[in-house]
Amino acid sequence: MAVVAEIDLKALYRALLLPRLIEERMLRLIRQGRLSKWFSGYGQEAIAVGCTWALEARDYILPMHRNLGVWTTRGVPLRPLFCQLMGRDGGFTKGRDRTFHFGLPAYRIIGMISHMAAMLPVACGLGLAARLKQEDFVVLAFTGEGGTREGDFHEALNLAAVWKLPVIFVVENNGYGLSTPAREAIPVENVADAAVGYGMVGAVIDGNDVLAVIEAVRRAAERARAGEGPTLLEMKTFRMRGHEEASGTKYVPKALLEQWRKKDPIDRFEALLEQEGVLSREERQAIRAELEAAVWEATEFALAQPEVQSTLEREQAELFAPPFLALRKAEPSERELRFVDAISEALRLAMEQDERVLLMGQDIAEYGGVFKVTEGFVERFGKERVRNTPIIESGAVGAALGLALEGFKPVVEIQYADFISCAFNQIVNNLATTHYRWGQPVNVTIRAPFGGGIGAGPFHSQCKEAWFCHVPGLKVVVPATPEDAKGLLLTAIEEPNPVLFFEHKLLYRAVSGLVPEGIYHVPLGQARIVRAGTDATIVTYGVGVHWALEEAAWWAERGVSLEVIDLRTLVPWDRETVLASVARTGRVLVLHEATRTAGFGAELAAEIAEAGFMWLDAPIMRVAAADLPVPFAPTLEAQVFSARPRLRPALEQLLRF
Structure with missing residues (x-):
């Protein structure tokens, strides 16, 4: 394989072996009753390590809970990493989430939430940020084969293909979704065959061959950096342990486990090292002993740390990022505007003031949106900042999160608030929890035309604001006058927390009022x-x-x-x-x-x-x-x-x- 000559095989061996040794250590700790839960990636290390090895430090990776090798290959320090994995003081989420449900922007790693495929639209947002900033970083996002049946998988691949985003989608096909074999969930042998349906390159890779993984990801990254769009890579591997360790593997045929045991990625790579004369058995044993000692020391350190302690006041104080307080008072000059025009003016002024503000939604560009709020915007600001999306509410909101992670201030228009249910998971489980879990501000504004009184029937008239008031981490705004609509929306766009901005459709053209000129802010939380x-x-x-x-x-x-x-x-x-x-x-x-x-x-x-x-x-x-x-x-x-x-x-x- 040509890639062999370009790689420091000794360093790659260390990278591949380290997550395996951590796996072995964690399994021993479980048997000793010192660790309660572990999601094992035993036997799948070549995928996480190979993908990470193939990318550059500036590239983003969005791993899942069997991708320990991403974190170790990126050089995340073991002591705080183990404190995180064991729920001890000193972890990255202060005890607020477990395993890999967090991000480390300094290492360009954005962790998962538990909902399958939910981070794939976020990868699209990060990829769009690369394009808008004219930077050549690439985004690689993992999902399991089970997650490819989720709507977010389809929405993300479609969006990445339509916008030619520099995203690599990696399907880690390990044969089982919890206890359900892939053959009972997926009607085709190769998930990668779906790539042609999105107009992108797809390939099936031997996921237990670390060099094959590296080569495939490098090719995909080269295409992405060249502006050729996304790639779908299916990595074939096998889950040798249970969904989580306590669930066991009794439902897996023993012959199948034995078949895949013979394809173990560590054994295969060691055989290559023998063949190439790179590392002798004695040298490999020395490396193993050195890494085992480091793992033992870090795990013992973590286990010796105290349980996480906090107070209700501290937890509540860290639910939101510090609010936007640089409020600008209204100028004395006023003129009469309709409710809809006040909202439009707020968007226009925000976009003129800050190039990081951009709009996404269905039919908002040339058409101007179904309520014409953004009419004329595409001519003024261009299609890069006024972006029509496909009919993908979840995909659009997830992409907005990705953009926010890169410092943008996206405003997503949900065509009718009734359709917001399609984005419910992204809003309540992703946007709402991100800052509390790992301290990342999330500047995303969601505009939602809502309410009845216009004879629009049951799917275009609902008032669902109470859904989101029940979810900690979201701010919910409902203006009643043109003056407040403009001032509150300008504040929402600057707010470093997710804001749902409900606009009553009946008020759009039925209510007018005096509205100050220029930029001003109405504070959130003030009646x-x-x-x-x-x-x-x-x-x-x-x-x-x-x-x-x-x-x-x-x-x-x-x-x-x-x-x-x-x-x-x-x-x-x-x-x-x-x-x-x-x-x-x-x-x-x-x-x-x-x-x-x-x-x-x-x-x-x-x-x-x-x-x-x-x-x-x-x-x-x-x-x-x-x-x-x-x-x-x-x-x-x-x-x-x-x-x-x-x-x-x-x-x-x-x-x-």
Whole structure:
């Protein structure tokens, strides 16, 4: 093999042997009861080591939990690595996640989350960052053969091919997904045959031959650096241990294990070293003894470290990256804008101010988006920064995470908020947890046109903001006025944490208001009293603000003074302003357009009852939509489903109490 002459075989042997010795040590510790869990890559070391060896230090690698050799070959220090693997103080995630669920940007390694194939779209975002920065780093991402049945696999490969991204997708086909053999999950022999369907190069590689792995990855990297796009490499290997050590291998035929034992990558490489006269048996034994000693010392060090300790206050303080505080006040000059135009202006100003801001979404370029928010943007900023995506909500959000890791400030438009469910995993399990787990700020803004009132039926009218309020690590914003829409969106784009920005479709062209010119910021987590009152408080957000103001005006004509609070931000929400109002009025009604059961109003009511019970002169009232899908017929939506008709009777009951 030509690659042999170019490689320091002695150094490669050390790199290949080290993860094997760690594997052996971990298995002994499990048998001794000193380690509770281990996801073994025993017998698969040639893939992780070979892929890493073939790349350059500036290239990104996105490994999975059997790719220990990535971390060791990149030179990650063993002591903190073992503290991480053993959940001891001194690990990389402060005890917040296990094994390889973290990133080390200094080593250009971005670890996994448990959901299969979820990091492949992130690799696309990193690859796009390389293109936008005009840098020639490459991104290599691993998945198992089971993960290739996931939607993220398809979305990522499709996106990488369409945008010709410098990404290498490595399928580590080790024969089993937990206990299910690949033949029962995949209807073809070679996953790499799928490459032609995406218009990319694909190849099947002997994953137990470290030199074959190196050669294949080098070729793929050369193509990527030359602008020839992605490659799909299927590495054939076998999982010699259980899914995790405790699960065992009883479901694997013994003959199959024996067949693959004869193909062991360490044994094969040692045979090559003998053949080439590179390392004698005695030299190999000396290397083994040296590495075993280093592994023993590092594991004993880790096991001697204390269990991770913390406080609730510390954990809560590190959930988010420090918020954006360089808030710019509004200039005194104002003019009237529609809600939709205020959002458009915010995006335009942010893009003019900072080249790291870019937009992604379906039909947002030449078409300008279905609501025309980005109309004219592609002519002004170009298609590199105003990017049409395929219909891949999960893929787009995952790519946004990759871009954020490289310092960009991506804004993703979900065409209708109803479609955000397709990106749910990326949002709640990837974006939301990244900073808490390993301290990485995630500047991603997701714009989601939501809400009813336009006769759009059950799949274009839903209010699903409460889904995300339940997930620690996300910020949720719902503006009600053009002024706030612009100021809050400008803040969200600068915020180093993931923000879901819900824009009510009904307000786009139905509501206008005075909006300051230029850039200004409305702080997240600060409510606004939009109408002062003394007899009762209405706490609401979004379109509910307009309903509440209409109702307050009607009651004012009858001598009743209602205070209306616009939360503006649901996470974090302004408890101080709300509780101070409740203390003044003694009565409170919580209003939102979303369905009642488990809506965000339930959280508001519970918190007010707990913290403000002594001020209440009446039970807290909740007004929300009926617990039904949103009906299409305007009459049904307005009369049966909508919260609006329920508002006045609820206020009458509240004020009578």
